[in-house]
Amino acid sequence: xxxxxxxxxxxFKTYFKTPVAYVFLVVFLAxxxxxxxxxxxxxxxxxxxxRDMFGFLPWSFLFVVPAVCMKMWAEERKIGTFETLLTMxxxxxxxxxxxxxxxxxxxxxxxxLTFPLPVIVGMTAASSVDxxxxxxxxxxxxxxxxxxxxxxxFASAITESQIVAFILGAFLAFGLALIGSQSVAGIFPxxxxxxxxxxxxxxxxxxxxxxxxxxxxVLYYLSxxxxxLMLNVAAVKRR
Amino acid sequence: xxxxxxxxxxxxxxxxxxxxxxxxxxxxxxxLLGPNGAGKSTTMRMLTTFLDPDSGGIEIAGYxxxxxxxxxxxxxxxxxxxxxxxxxLGVLESLNYTAKIRGLDGAARKRRVDEMVEACGLGAVxxxxxxxxxxxxxxxxxxxxxxxxxxxxxxxDEPTTGLDPNQxxxxxxxxxxxxxxxxxxxxxxxxxxxxxxCSRALIINKGNIxxxxxxxxxxxxxxxxxxxxxxxxxxxxxxxxxxxxSKTDGVRSVxxxxxxxDLLHLTAVGANDGVADExxxxxxxxxxxxxxxxxxxxxxxxxxxxxxxxxxTGAGAKAANKxxxx
Numbered sequence: 106x107x108x109x110x111x112x113x114x115x116x117f118k119t120y121f122k123t124p125v126a127y128v129f130l131v132v133f134l135a136x137x138x139x140x141x142x143x144x145x146x147x148x149x150x151x152x153x154x155x156r157d158m159f160g161f162l163p164w165s166f167l168f169v170v171p172a173v174c175m176k177m178w179a180e181e182r183k184i185g186t187f188e189t190l191l192t193m194x195x196x197x198x199x200x201x202x203x204x205x206x207x208x209x210x211x212x213x214x215x216x217x218l219t220f221p222l223p224v225i226v227g228m229t230a231a232s233s234v235d236x237x238x239x240x241x242x243x244x245x246x247x248x249x250x251x252x253x254x255x256x257x258x259f260a261s262a263i264t265e266s267q268i269v270a271f272i273l274g275a276f277l278a279f280g281l282a283l284i285g286s287q288s289v290a291g292i293f294p295x296x297x298x299x300x301x302x303x304x305x306x307x308x309x310x311x312x313x314x315x316x317x318x319x320x321x322x323v324l325y326y327l328s329x330x331x332x333x334l335m336l337n338v339a340a341v342k343r344r
Numbered sequence: 345x346x347x348x349x350x351x352x353x354x355x356x357x358x359x360x361x362x363x364x365x366x367x368x369x370x371x372x373x374x375x376l377l378g379p380n381g382a383g384k385s386t387t388m389r390m391l392t393t394f395l396d397p398d399s400g401g402i403e404i405a406g407y408x409x410x411x412x413x414x415x416x417x418x419x420x421x422x423x424x425x426x427x428x429x430x431x432x433l434g435v436l437e438s439l440n441y442t443a444k445i446r447g448l449d450g451a452a453r454k455r456r457v458d459e460m461v462e463a464c465g466l467g468a469v470x471x472x473x474x475x476x477x478x479x480x481x482x483x484x485x486x487x488x489x490x491x492x493x494x495x496x497x498x499x500x501d502e503p504t505t506g507l508d509p510n511q512x513x514x515x516x517x518x519x520x521x522x523x524x525x526x527x528x529x530x531x532x533x534x535x536x537x538x539x540x541x542c543s544r545a546l547i548i549n550k551g552n553i554x555x556x557x558x559x560x561x562x563x564x565x566x567x568x569x570x571x572x573x574x575x576x577x578x579x580x581x582x583x584x585x586x587x588x589x590s591k592t593d594g595v596r597s598v599x600x601x602x603x604x605x606d607l608l609h610l611t612a613v614g615a616n617d618g619v620a621d622e623x624x625x626x627x628x629x630x631x632x633x634x635x636x637x638x639x640x641x642x643x644x645x646x647x648x649x650x651x652x653x654x655x656x657t658g659a660g661a662k663a664a665n666k667x668x669x670x
Contacts, residue, residue, distance in 0.1 A: 111444045115433075122432040185428030189489075192392045193445050194417040344395060 108195050112203025116177070117210050125176070126211060129169050133215045136165040141222050154235070155222060159242040159314040163282045163307045166212075166253045171274035173211055174257035175267040177204045178341070182265040197341045201334055205258055212250035216243060238316030245313025248326035252306055253278050255333035262340040281329075282307040345369060346391065346497060346527070351400035353386050360386040362551035363400070370496075373523050375542035375559070376531040377644075379652050383551040384531040385425060388501050391529065392422040405496060418446075421495040425502045427486030431475035435466055435485055438474055439492060446493035460488040464518060480511035484518065491522060498523065500530040504537060516541050535644040545644070549652040562647050573612045573620060574601075576636040577627055580608050585632070592626045594619040607635060 120126035137158055141147060145157030181187040190200060223239050257274030264270050283289050285305020290298040302308045306329070309322040346368040353361040361383040368374050376384045389395040391402060393413040402409040402416075409416035430438060439460055443453045461467055464484045469477060474485060483503065491498060503519060504512045519528065520541055532538060538545045539559050547555040547562075555562055577585060582600055585608055589598045594615045601609040612623060617639055627634040 108445060108447075111441070115441050119430070119432050184431070185424055185426065186430060187428075188389070188394050188424045189422065189428060192394050192417055192420070192422050193442075194414045194447070195445065196414070 108199050109203045109206065112195070112200055113206035113210065116204055116207030120173075120207070120211055125173065129173050129211065130215055130218060133165060133169045134218055136168070137161070137219055137222075140165065150231075155226060155239050155242055156314060158219070158222060159246060160311075162246055162249060163310055166250060167275055167279055167282070169215075170208075170212065170250065170253040170278065171257045171260070171271045174208050174254060174261050174274060175270040176261070177208065177258055178262040178337075179264050179267045179270045183267075191341070191344070197338045201258070201337045201341065205254060205334060205337075208254045208258060209251050212254060213247060216246050216250065235316070238314070241316040241318050242314050244318055245310055245322070248313070248323065249306060249310050252326050252329040252333075255330045255337070256281070259333045259337040259340065262337045278306070281305060285309075345403070345405060346529070347401075347403040348387075348391070349401045349403075351387070351390060351402065352398050353383075353390060353395065354398055359551050361390070361397070364548070364551070364553050365400075366546060366553060366556065368527060368529060370527050373519075373528045373530070373541055373543045375538035375545045376529060376548060377533065377535070377538055377545055377648060378531075378548035379533065382548045382652070384548055385501055387548070388422075388499050388529065388531060392420055392499055393417055394422075418493070419496050421490035421493070421498045423486045423490040423498075423500045423503060426506065427483050427503075429474045429482060429485060429489075432473065434471070434473050435477070436461075436470050438485060439488060442489045443492045448493065456492055456494070460492050463522065464488040465514075478511075480507055480514065483507060483511070483515055487515070487518060487522070491526075496527060498526045498528045498530075500528065502531055502533075504532070504534065512537075535648060539644055547648060547651050554651045555647065559644055563641070563644055571614050571617050571619060572640040573614060573623060574636065574638045574640055575610050575612060575623060575627075575634070577608050577610070578606050578633040578635055580630065580632045582608060584630075585610065588626055588630055589623065592619070592622045594622055 120129075140161035141155065141158040144161060178187070181190060191197070223236075226239070227234055227236075256277050257270070260274035260277060261267075261270040264273070282305060284301040285308035290301040290305075292298075293301065303325075309325045312319055312322050348367070349365045350363050351361055351365070352359075352363050364383075364387065376387065378384050386395065390397050391404075391409070393402075393409050393416055396410065404416040405419045407415040407419070430441075433441065436457065439457045440453065443457055448456055461470060464487055466481070466484060466488060469481055474482065477485065487500075487503070490500075500519070504515050507515060516537065519530070523541070530537075530542070542559060545555070545557065545559045545562055546553055575589075580588075582603065586598050586600060589595055589610065589612055592612075596613045596615065598610055598612045601611055603609070612619070614620075614623075620637060620639060623637060624634060627637075
C-alpha cells in the first residue's frame with residue numbers, strides 16, 4: 106500500500122509541475138459551468154437540481170479524462186523509464202493502482218471544485234432543493250470518472266504515443282457511453298438493445314444521476330473498473 | 345553471486361540470446377562486450393527481471409529471479425541505456441522518489457540521498473530539474489538512483505555512451521569508486537572501457553558467449569600467433585631487408601609495409617618479445633639505421649574483431665563491422 110501511495114503521490118505531483126493539471130481543471134470547469142448555466146437554462150428556470158450538469162459529465166469527461174491519462178504509460182515507454190519503473194521491487198498491480206489513484210485523484214479534485222454550483226442552486230432555487238440527487242450525482246460522477254480513468258489508462262499502456270493513447274482512450278470511452286443511447290441501442294432488436302444499454306457507461310450513470318444509487322450500477326462501474334485495470338496490468342506484464 | 349544457466353530469448357524468429365550460461369562472483373566487475381545487436385541489452389534486461397527468458401534460469405544472490413523477481417530486484421541496481429529519468433522532477437525529488445519506492449524512509453532516506461549527492465558529485469545541481477541537466481549529469485543522477493538502496497549488484501547498460509571524453513572519464517572513475525564494494529556487470533562496445541574498469545570480459549556475439557576471461561588474458565591468448573614488430577630502417581634495399589630479417593633468429597615472417605624515400609617500413613612476426621634484440625642486431629650488422637622498432641601489442645579490439653567477425657582482421661574487419669552496422 107505504501108508503494109502504491111508513493112507512485113500515486115509522485116504522479117499526482119507531476120501533474121502540477123506541467124500545465125496538464127491546470128489546463129484540465131480549467132477546461133473541465135468551463136465545460137461543466139457551461140452545461141450548468143446554459144444547457145440547463147439556469148437563469149430562466151432556477152432549477153433546484155444539478156441534473157443538466159451531471160447529464161453532461163459523460164461527454165465532458167470524454168475530452169478531458171483521456172488527456173489526463175495519456176502520458177501515464179505512453180511517456181514511460183517513450184523515454185525509457187518504463188524499464189526502471191518495472192525493475193523496482195514493486196508488482197505490476199501496485200504500479201497500475203498507483204497511477205490509477207493519481208489520475209482519479211485529479212478527476213476527484215475537479216469534481217470537488219464544482220462545489221459552488223450546488224451552493225448557487227441552494228441559494229437561488231425557485232423551489233425547495235432535494236440534496237439527495239445532488240449527493241447521488243456526485244457519487245455517480247466519481248464512479249463514472251473512475252471507469253473513464255481505467256479505460257484511458259489502459260489505452261495509454263499499449264502505446265508509446267500519447268496522441269494514440271488519447272484517441273484510443275476517448276474512442277473506447279465514447280463507444281461505451283454511446284452504445285446505451287437511444288440512437289444506437291434503438292436500431293438493434295430490443296434484446297440486443299437492452300444488452301447494449303446494460304453495458305453502457307451512460308445508462309448506469311443516468312440512474313445514479315436521478316438520485317438512485319443502486320447496487321447494480323455500483324457493481325457495473327466496479328466491474329468496468331476492474332476489467333480495464335486488469336487489462337492494464339496484462340499490457341504492462343507483456344512489456 | 346549471479347548464476348545464469350542456459351538462458352535463451354527470441355523475438356519472433358530472431359534469436360537474441362542463445363543458450364548462454366555464466367557466473368559472476370562477488371566483487372567482480374564484468375564487461376559485457378559485443379557488437380550492436382549481439383544480445384547485451386537483452387541479457388541485462390533478463391538479469392534485471394525486466395524481460396522473462398524463453399527458457400533457462402537466473403539466480404541472484406541465491407534467489408531464483410523468475411520465481412521471486414521482487415527479491416532479486418531488491419538486490420539489483422539497474423541503469424538502462426541512456427539513463428532514462430523523469431524530466432519534470434528535481435534532482436533531489438527524483439532521488440527521494442526512488443529511495444522511497446526502494447523502501448527507504450525517514451532519516452535513513454535523507455542520509456542515503458545526501459550520501460548519493462556527495463558520492464556522485466551532484467551538489468551543484470540539487471536545485472535543478474532533471475530536464476535542465478547535461479548528459480553527463482543525467483548519467484550521474486541515473487547512477488545515484490540505481491545505487492540509492494545500496495544493492496549488492498549493479499547492472500549498467502552502456503553507461504558512457506553519448507558522453508564526451510571528459511564525462512566518460514568521470515563516469516568511469518565514479519563506477520570504479522562505487523564498484524569497490526559491489527559486483528558490477530556493464531555492457532559496452534568500447535574496448536578501452538573494459539580494459540580501464542573491468543576485471544573480466546565476456547564477449548557476446550549473435551547471442552552466444554565467444555570469450556570469457558580477464559581482459560589481458562584474452563589479449564595474450566589471441567597473441568599466441570606471436571609478437572608483431574613494426575620496424576622502420578633507412579638505407580636498406582627492399583629485397584635485401586626482407587631476406588636479412590627473415591633469417592634473423594626467432595622471426596617467422598616479414599612483410600614490407602611500404603617505402604617512403606629511403607625509409608622502409610616492415611612488419612615482422614616473431615616467436616616472443618625477445619626477438620626485438622635480434623632484429624636490432626641484424627640492422628646493426630647490415631649497417632642500416634634503425635629508425636623505429638616497436639612491439640605491437642594485440643589489443644582487445646583485435647581479439648574482439650577476430651571473435652566477432654570470423655577470420656577477418658585489422659582494418660578490413662573494422663570496415664566490415666561498420667558496413668554491418670550501417
